[in-house]
Amino acid sequence: MSLDINKISVKNSLTSCFGTALESINGGDEFLALLANNADEVHIDSHDYLLNEGESADYVFIPISGSVMLERTASNGARQVYAFLFTGNILGLSTSSIAKYNYSAKALSDLTAIRINRQVLEEFFKRALDIGKKYHTRTEVVLSAMLDHLFVMGQRTAHQRLAHFLLDMENRLFCHKGQYNLPMSRQDIADYLGMTVSTACRGFTALKKKGWISISSNSLIIINDRDAMTHYITD
Amino acid sequence: MSLDINKISVKNSLTSCFGTALESINGGDEFLALLANNADEVHIDSHDYLLNEGESADYVFIPISGSVMLERTASNGARQVYAFLFTGNILGLSTSSIAKYNYSAKALSDLTAIRINRQVLEEFFKRALDIGKKYHTRTEVVLSAMLDHLFVMGQRTAHQRLAHFLLDMENRLFCHKGQYNLPMSRQDIADYLGMTVSTACRGFTALKKKGWISISSNSLIIINDRDAMTHYITD
DNA sequence: CGAGCCCTTGATGCATTTCAACGAATGTGG
DNA sequence: CCACATTCGTTGAAATGCATCAAGGGCTCG
Numbered sequence: 185m186s187l188d189i190n191k192i193s194v195k196n197s198l199t200s201c202f203g204t205a206l207e208s209i210n211g212g213d214e215f216l217a218l219l220a221n222n223a224d225e226v227h228i229d230s231h232d233y234l235l236n237e238g239e240s241a242d243y244v245f246i247p248i249s250g251s252v253m254l255e256r257t258a259s260n261g262a263r264q265v266y267a268f269l270f271t272g273n274i275l276g277l278s279t280s281s282i283a284k285y286n287y288s289a290k291a292l293s294d295l296t297a298i299r300i301n302r303q304v305l306e307e308f309f310k311r312a313l314d315i316g317k318k319y320h321t322r323t324e325v326v327l328s329a330m331l332d333h334l335f336v337m338g339q340r341t342a343h344q345r346l347a348h349f350l351l352d353m354e355n356r357l358f359c360h361k362g363q364y365n366l367p368m369s370r371q372d373i374a375d376y377l378g379m380t381v382s383t384a385c386r387g388f389t390a391l392k393k394k395g396w397i398s399i400s401s402n403s404l405i406i407i408n409d410r411d412a413m414t415h416y417i418t419d
Numbered sequence: 420m421s422l423d424i425n426k427i428s429v430k431n432s433l434t435s436c437f438g439t440a441l442e443s444i445n446g447g448d449e450f451l452a453l454l455a456n457n458a459d460e461v462h463i464d465s466h467d468y469l470l471n472e473g474e475s476a477d478y479v480f481i482p483i484s485g486s487v488m489l490e491r492t493a494s495n496g497a498r499q500v501y502a503f504l505f506t507g508n509i510l511g512l513s514t515s516s517i518a519k520y521n522y523s524a525k526a527l528s529d530l531t532a533i534r535i536n537r538q539v540l541e542e543f544f545k546r547a548l549d550i551g552k553k554y555h556t557r558t559e560v561v562l563s564a565m566l567d568h569l570f571v572m573g574q575r576t577a578h579q580r581l582a583h584f585l586l587d588m589e590n591r592l593f594c595h596k597g598q599y600n601l602p603m604s605r606q607d608i609a610d611y612l613g614m615t616v617s618t619a620c621r622g623f624t625a626l627k628k629k630g631w632i633s634i635s636s637n638s639l640i641i642i643n644d645r646d647a648m649t650h651y652i653t654d
Numbered sequence: 655c656g657a658g659c660c661c662t663t664g665a666t667g668c669a670t671t672t673c674a675a676c677g678a679a680t681g682t683g684g
Numbered sequence: 685c686c687a688c689a690t691t692c693g694t695t696g697a698a699a700t701g702c703a704t705c706a707a708g709g710g711c712t713c714g
Contacts, residue, residue, distance in 0.1 A: 258574070260653060262654070264573045277559075286566055287566065317541075323555070326562065327562045327565065331521060331522065342670070343669095371692085375573075380670075383670060385693060385694050388693090418494065418495060578701095606660085614702075614703090616660090617662085617702085618703075620661060
């Protein structure tokens with residue numbers, strides 16, 4: 185149970201997660217000390233689960249390398265993907281304090297993450313209110329993202345939703361010149377956007393035929409005409 | 420700026436909102452005193468807005484009579500309804516602490532609500548941690564509801580979504596014997612479930628023809644066969 | 655009692671799913 | 685390193701669900 189808080193990757197993820205270097209916040213140093221003693225670094229193989237829906241929500245995770253997918257599967261096998269998370273995002277907080285996770289989290293690649301005990305975290309926040317507030321703000325950011333996703337799901341056609349998704353990924357993945365690798369499968373994308381794999385594929389092909397994107401190795405996306413796509417998704 | 424915390428309707432709404440009588444929580448009496456001095460009771464006419472997307476998020480509301488709809492409208496006029504709220508629900512919290520509302524809230528009927536200043540509320544939570552925790556749990560409940568909504572939106576056919584909605588309303592509205600009045604219009608329902616008014620109407624007709632529901636005065640719904648509907652929505 | 659809005663329903667066309675086939679990519683054991 | 689098995693991505697054809705457009709009926713309120 186110990187975390188090397190001086191490791192660059194750890195520092196970067198925490199900074200990215202809280203929106204600012206922890207040292208610069210009131211109580212930040214104390215928080216780092218807490219993490220050093222009460223958090224640890226876990227490694228998850230690709231396709232394995234960090235946490236499962238229904239499990240007691242004991243931990244909060246912050247990925248420091250790799251990416252994660254949040255999903256829920258119904259008894260009939262229908263799956264909804266809620267979100268894709270990357271380095272510096274946070275997961276495990278969207279559940280009421282004592283209860284169970286209400287989704288599962290799956291590693292899309294080999295993953296390294298900071299794992300923190302929820303109980304310890306919340307006890308700490310009672311003493312360090314500035315940090316606590318920053319933390320609770322994260323929950324609200326997640327909620328805000330869900331609202332955006334819900335809006336997209338309710339309003340647009342399948343191909344528009346896909347275009348929206350590709351632009352969103354461009355913003356959230358660390359990439360240059362509108363070129364990036366999608367870490368998730370077509371099926372994952374389809375389940376995220378509420379469509380079938382076929383429709384997702386046809387969407388990719390349609391955007392390619394319009395010349396707005398290029399696809400090299402199935403996962404390497406190049407955005408050619410951002411303006412056209414932006415215009416397209418806003419009708 | 421003063422609220423009568425001894426009024427039955429106010430007491431009931433607060434109890435329902437926090438899941439327990441405030442007096443029974445550590446710091447609850449102090450919280451009630453705060454509300455008495457820093458909250459007030461507002462009245463909103465039907466179809467008027469409690470708050471608008473983009474406005475500074477200065478207040479939190481708890482309806483004590485009437486119902487509310489949360490919505491967002493895009494520049495192209497497309498609207499997504501996020502939620503319907505009733506007595507004892509809370510709204511205004513799903514936004515990061517200093518920022519703006521990210522949806523609008525419209526009264527579906529003549530409405531009475533408790534209005535509380537966010538700033539005052541959050542300052543208080545720094546001192547009364549048990550109350551603060553209960554409050555933050557509310558945010559998580561909202562998030563949890565959003566996840567459920569998103570799941571429904573992504574998975575089911577229009578008619579299944581409608582059936583799901585009618586069962587959900589039965590649970591949330593205060594009704595007996597599976598009979599209740601819908602406070603919102605067909606258009607509102609359609610925008611909530613991501614379909615057109617036509618489709619929503621056809622859905623009502625289809626459920627009626629199957630004998631699962633009855634409709635008297637357009638807004639009076641009677642659930643005849645809950646089991647059949649439950650089975651229907653789970654495929 | 656009339657005007658206007660909301661609800662309902664029909665006809666048509668388009669978007670998406672479904673079912674199925676095939677090629678491309680990926681992994682595995684010989 | 686190759687042959688094979690397997691999964692993943694793409695595409696076609698048919699069927700279906702849903703949106704759109706349009707009209708008519710019912711409710712509500714001045």
